[in-house]
Amino acid sequence: MARIVLHERDHPYAIKLDNGKEIHICGCGLSKNKPYCDGTHRKTQDEEPGKVYLYDEANSRVKLVSFYY
Numbered sequence: 001m002a003r004i005v006l007h008e009r010d011h012p013y014a015i016k017l018d019n020g021k022e023i024h025i026c027g028c029g030l031s032k033n034k035p036y037c038d039g040t041h042r043k044t045q046d047e048e049p050g051k052v053y054l055y056d057e058a059n060s061r062v063k064l065v066s067f068y069y
């Protein structure tokens with residue numbers, strides 16, 4: 001069964017390690033280097049709040065329209 005997963009975060013999760021370093025985990029779902037952030041979330045910065053967008057393999061964006069509300 002196919003599923004659609006919505007990622008509502010437009011920035012990564014910053015995790016501080018015991019050795020003092022910090023890693024960034026993808027929060028937008030677009031990183032090509034998951035689970036790590038590769039900076040692709042920058043493309044989501046101008047999304048309208050409350051709207052749903054679809055990104056294809058080339059990271060082209062399409063706003064989805066719901067016919068249910």
